Structures are given as structure tokens and as C-alpha cells.
Amino acid sequence: MSGFSLLPAAVHAQAATVPRPLIEERRQQDRERALRQQQEPSIDVRGSSATEKGPARLPHDETPCFVIDRLLLQGESSARFDWILSHAAGVDHDDSPIGRCLGTTGIGTLVARLQAALVEGGYPTTRVLAGPQALSTGTLTLTLLPGRIKAVRPDDGATASTWLRNAIPVTPGDLLELRAIEQGLENLKRLPTADADIQIAPSIGADAGPGDSDLVVRYRRGFPLRATLSLDDSGTRATGRTQTGATVAWDGPLGLNDLAYVSLNHDAFNHDDRGTGGHTLHYSIPFGYGLLGVTASRSRYHQTVAGGDVDYVYAGSSSNAEVRWSQLLHRDRSRKTTAALRAFRRASVSEITDVTTLNAQSRVVGGWEASLNQREFLGDATLDGTLAYRRGTGAFGGAAASEEAFGEGTSRFRLWTAEATLNLPLRWAGQKLRYTALWRAQWNRTPLLPQDQFAIGGRYTVRGFDGETSLLGDRGGLVRNDVGLALGESGAELYVGIDYGQVSGVAAEHLLGHHLVGGAVGLRGVIRGLNYDFFVGAPIRRPEGYRTARTTVGLNLNYSF
Numbered sequence: 001m002s003g004f005s006l007l008p009a010a011v012h013a014q015a016a017t018v019p020r021p022l023i024e025e026r027r028q029q030d031r032e033r034a035l036r037q038q039q040e041p042s043i044d045v046r047g048s049s050a051t052e053k054g055p056a057r058l059p060h061d062e063t064p065c066f067v068i069d070r071l072l073l074q075g076e077s078s079a080r081f082d083w084i085l086s087h088a089a090g091v092d093h094d095d096s097p098i099g100r101c102l103g104t105t106g107i108g109t110l111v112a113r114l115q116a117a118l119v120e121g122g123y124p125t126t127r128v129l130a131g132p133q134a135l136s137t138g139t140l141t142l143t144l145l146p147g148r149i150k151a152v153r154p155d156d157g158a159t160a161s162t163w164l165r166n167a168i169p170v171t172p173g174d175l176l177e178l179r180a181i182e183q184g185l186e187n188l189k190r191l192p193t194a195d196a197d198i199q200i201a202p203s204i205g206a207d208a209g210p211g212d213s214d215l216v217v218r219y220r221r222g223f224p225l226r227a228t229l230s231l232d233d234s235g236t237r238a239t240g241r242t243q244t245g246a247t248v249a250w251d252g253p254l255g256l257n258d259l260a261y262v263s264l265n266h267d268a269f270n271h272d273d274r275g276t277g278g279h280t281l282h283y284s285i286p287f288g289y290g291l292l293g294v295t296a297s298r299s300r301y302h303q304t305v306a307g308g309d310v311d312y313v314y315a316g317s318s319s320n321a322e323v324r325w326s327q328l329l330h331r332d333r334s335r336k337t338t339a340a341l342r343a344f345r346r347a348s349v350s351e352i353t354d355v356t357t358l359n360a361q362s363r364v365v366g367g368w369e370a371s372l373n374q375r376e377f378l379g380d381a382t383l384d385g386t387l388a389y390r391r392g393t394g395a396f397g398g399a400a401a402s403e404e405a406f407g408e409g410t411s412r413f414r415l416w417t418a419e420a421t422l423n424l425p426l427r428w429a430g431q432k433l434r435y436t437a438l439w440r441a442q443w444n445r446t447p448l449l450p451q452d453q454f455a456i457g458g459r460y461t462v463r464g465f466d467g468e469t470s471l472l473g474d475r476g477g478l479v480r481n482d483v484g485l486a487l488g489e490s491g492a493e494l495y496v497g498i499d500y501g502q503v504s505g506v507a508a509e510h511l512l513g514h515h516l517v518g519g520a521v522g523l524r525g526v527i528r529g530l531n532y533d534f535f536v537g538a539p540i541r542r543p544e545g546y547r548t549a550r551t552t553v554g555l556n557l558n559y560s561f
Contacts, residue, residue, distance in 0.1 A: 039249055068100055075144035127145040227249075238274065399411065434486070
């Protein structure tokens with residue numbers, strides 16, 4: 001059922017703009033996504049390259065020398081490090097020691113190559129040694145001395161303390177690996193008011209052995225409470241375009257590198273006849289290579305429309321809850337691979353009332369989503385890609401949708417989503433430029449409810465459109481492109497954006513069209529804690545009869561203290 005199909009004709013005649021549950025629900029979802037990007041920033045810690053140029057080439061005319069026919073790596077954990085022997089032939093793999101006559105200098109060069117490979121691979125305290133041996137056999141035996149962690153301890157000059165065990169994914173006796181240290185630093189620095197540094201120091205333990213080191217952690221944190229006030233015009237005409245928000249975040253409430261925040265939002269002018277409001281609660285905590293997060297939100301809207309004899313009230317509410325676990329699967333100097341699993345519940349209620357309820361509709365959808373994220377560091381550029389499979393299961397009180405009787409949607413949906421972002425710094429004629437691109441798409445495996453369909457048209461999808469109406473389809477995709485120019489050292493950036501979106505599928509067959517193209521020109525930056533984004537957009541291409549403003553002006557302000 002449509003949810004408003006019983007609305008009397010008199011009300012239709014007098015209400016030029018009425019709140020639509022789908023528009024209001026998507027607006028809240030977009031605001032929540034923007035809030036989470038602001039309050040849960042991604043932190044990347046990457047070690048610098050060990051050497052820009054590899055060790056020297058092997059000498060050709062050493063005397064005395066011995067022909068090397070075979071390399072053998074021995075010692076504790078040597079089987080785990082057999083891969084370093086593939087670096088024996090040098091950076092370009094054209095200077096192999098096999099079949100060469102090597103003396104003291106050549107063997108020293110070879111050991112330096114393998115040592116550089118260990119450092120590049122993230123094992124700076126593991127050593128390769130060439131001890132006395134009979135080389136007349138043609139076998140060069142190298143001994144591996146693993147570098148291990150003896151203890152993890154705070155620095156004497158640390159100005160704050162935190163629980164290190166859940167942040168740094170190591171235990172005494174583990175091999176010392178830079179990737180684990182980088183992960184620990186990311187967990188310690190995930191709180192905006194915190195900073196940390198980890199030094200590798202010779203172990204001070206009485207029973208420390210060769211290759212043992214201590215991780216010395218210097219942790220600093222400011223006042224743990226943060227507040228953010230926001231103002232924007234992302235609302236709708238029906239329930240209030242100007243929106244305000246207030247967020248209070250607590251960094252480390254349990255001293256476990258955890259994060260908690262609560263956010264409230266409301267229409268700015270508090271009109272009696274229309275309005276919106278909502279809140280979001282979040283808590284997350286790291287566990288080594290994993291991160292557990294819990295988020296819950298609720299929003300509501302209402303508008304009173306004068307009828308012939310009585311006033312009609314359009315009202316609705318929606319709530320979302322999720323539990324998410326993400327796990328780092330792999331990381332090296334150039335990339336990170338992360339898997340995530342989340343369980344979610346989404347509920348909404350919409351109704352029209354005068355003296356009694358004329359029409360009401362409620363939905364409850366529960367399910368799960370599994371995703372895989374790949375982040376690539378390409379020089380100064382960063383490429384991020386996520387592929388996800390989402391499925392409704394009827395869990396958490398999920399109920400069958402009325403559309404299922406007509407094959408027009410189901411609460412037990414199945415769909416794939418994908419997203420990729422590129423951030424590329426550039427320089428041109430001495431000017432700092434930045435190109436950013438976003439690609440997003442979804443493919444359905446079942447008919448979808450409107451809340452799960454792909455929507456385009458608005459500041460969070462295809463800019464240049466006012467967001468009062470959208471094109472929806474079971475499948476769709478969009479591309480957003482920005483080119484920004486830094487204005488000196490002012491912290492401001494002038495940008496131009498062009499976006500394209502399309503929808504398809506059975507649900508989109510009777511739309512006015514399937515494509516939107518829009519553009520925007522704006523100025524964004526930060527001044528003393530005030531983040532601002534002001535833009536002017538306009539449609540470039542739209543279907544005939546698609547209603548939207550000729551130009552759209554947008555404003556986002558966030559002041560943090």
C-alpha cells in the first residue's frame with residue numbers, strides 16, 4: 001500500500017508540498033552517514049620506505065672467492081622467512097648470487113640485501129647473519145636471528161594513560177612486526193583528542209635475549225569531551241529546510257581507546273505546524289585488528305495541512321540500529337584489506353490523522369550485511385573500494401511487507417552494493433589541486449522496497465538538484481567528480497563538481513527518465529574550528545517534466561570545540 005492513498009481530495013488541493021516518508025527517511029540516513037564520517041574519521045599510519053635505492057651489485061672479480069650454488073636459511077623461525085631469499089638477486093632480480101664466485105665483500109652485499117628485504121617487509125629487528133662456514137661445498141648458510149617483543153610499556157614522560165592491551169595487537173614473545181605497531185598506532189590515534197608514538201628500544205628486562213626489544217608507548221590526550229554545533233539547509237520545504245544539530249563526543253570513556261557520542265538534530269525555527277527531530281547514539285571499541293561498533297538512531301517529522309473542515313497531520317518516525325564488527329585481514333606498506341559483518345534493524349511508521357487515523361503504515365526490516373574493503377596507497381593518492389552483500393532475513397522483529405503480495409518488494413531482500421573513492425593531490429603551475437571521485441552502485445537480486453532502492457537527485461547523490469524529488473530504481477549507479485584548488489595557505493578550497501547518476505530495473509520502468517546530470521561550484525575549508533561548505537548547483541541534464549529548482553544553494557557549517 002502507498003501509505004497515503006486514502007488522503008482526501010480536498011487535502012491534495014491545498015497541500016502543494018507534503019512530507020513523503022521515503023524522502024524524510026533517506027534525508028535522515030544521509031545526515032547520519034555524514035555525521036559518522038565527521039565523528040569517526042579514518043586514520044592511516046604508514047611507515048616510510050626503508051631505502052630508495054637497494055644495496056650495491058655483487059662484485060665480479062673478488063679474490064679469494066667461492067662459487068655459490070645454493071642458499072640456505074637456518075635458525076629459529078627461518079621457515080617463516082624463506083621469502084627473503086627471493087630478494088637475493090637484487091631489486092631488479094638481475095644480479096643473482098647463484099653460480100657466482102663470492103668473497104667477503106659479495107657475501108656482505110648479499111646479507112645487506114636480505115636485511116633490507118626484512119626491513120621493507122616490516123621486520124626491522126630481525127637479523128640475517130653469515131657465520132664461519134666451509135664454502136667449498138657451494139652452499140652459503142645464513143642464520144636468521146628473529147627480533148621479538150619482550151615487553152610493551154608506557155614511556156616515563158607520557159602525559160596520559162590508556163589500556164594498551166586492546167590497542168596494540170601484540171603480546172610478549174611475538175615477532176616484532178611494523179604492521180602490528182602501525183595498527184596499534186591507528187587504534188591509539190583514532191580518538192581526535194589523542195596522540196601517540198611508539199618507539200622500539202632495546203629491552204631492559206633482566207632475562208632479555210639477543211633480538212629482544214621493548215615497545216615504548218608515549219600517549220598524550222587532551223580534554224576528552226568534544227562538542228560540535230551544526231547548521232545546514234539539507235531539509236525539505238515540507239518539514240523545514242534549515243536544520244541544526246549538536247553532538248557531544250567522549251573520547252575514551254572506559255579508558256580502552258573507545259569512543260562514544262550522542263547527536264541531536266532539529267529543524268532550526270521550531271514551527272508549530274511542521275518540523276523534524278532526531279538523535280543518534282554511537283559506541284565503538286578496538287580489539288587489536290578488529291573494531292566493534294554499535295549505533296542507534298531515531299528521527300521524526302510532522303506537518304499540519306489545513307483541510308476543508310479539519311486540519312490533517314502528516315507524521316512519521318523511523319529508527320535504525322546496527323552492530324558491526326570489522327576485522328583487518330592484511331596490511332602492508334601499500335594496502336589494507338578489511339572485512340566487516342553487521343546486523344541491522346530498520347523500522348518506520350507513517351500516518352495521516354485528523355480526529356482519527358486515516359491511514360497508517362509501518363515497516364520493520366532486519367538482516368545482515370557482509371563487506372570487503374580494499375584501500376590502496378598509490379604514491380600520494382588513495383584509492384578505496386568496498387563490495388558488500390546485504391540481505392533481509394526477518395530477524396529482529398522483521399515483518400513481511402504489503403508489497404510482497406504483488407511482487408513489488410520484499411523485506412527479505414538480497415542486493416549487492418559497491419563503492420569506490422579516489423583522492424588524488426595534484427600540482428599545476430605551482431598551484432595545489434585535488435581531484436576526488438566517488439563511484440557508487442547497487443544491483444538487486446529480488447524486488448526491493450522503496451527504502452532499499454537506489455535514489456539519485458540531491459546534495460548527497462547528484463548535486464544541482466534540490467532533493468525534493470528523486471529518481472528511484474532497484475538498480476543504479478552514480479559518479480561524483482570534484483576538482484579543488486587550494487587558496488594559498490588560507491585553509492580554503494574552491495571546487496567544481498560534476499555528477500552523473502542513473503537508475504534502472506522494474507521499479508524504474510514508468511519514471512519520467514532514468515538519468516540525471518548536475519553540477520556545483522563551491523567554497524569549503526576550516527577557520528578556527530569552523531568547517532564550512534557553501535555551494536551553488538544547477539541541473540545539467542534531467543528528464544522532461546522532472547521538477548526541481550533551476551539553481552540550488554547549499555550551506556553546511558560545523559563548529560567544533
